[in-house]
Amino acid sequence: MTWDPAVLRKHNTTSHFRLLSQLRGELRDNPLVRPKEGERIGEVNRSKSLVRAVENKIASMARSRRSGGPEPRR
Secondary structure (H helix, E strand, O other): OOOOHHHHHHHHHHHHHHHHHHHHHHHHHOOOOOOOOOOOHHHHHOOHHHHHHHHHHHHHHHHHHHOOOOOOOO
16 A cells, blocks of 8 residues: 555645744744854854753763763763
């Protein structure tokens, strides 16, 4: 049994426009910032929550190494 092409087209089109709408909303809430001279794009556009999450991850990895925790995966 195969899918009806009309159903597939409708589903793919709907999903595509939902993703575009979601992306548009995210960009509206958190617009991209152009880097100034000497800055990298990633540094400028990182959200505060992402920066905190990365810092917390690094800190927890350092604590586990000091306490003799499990070896990190390679």
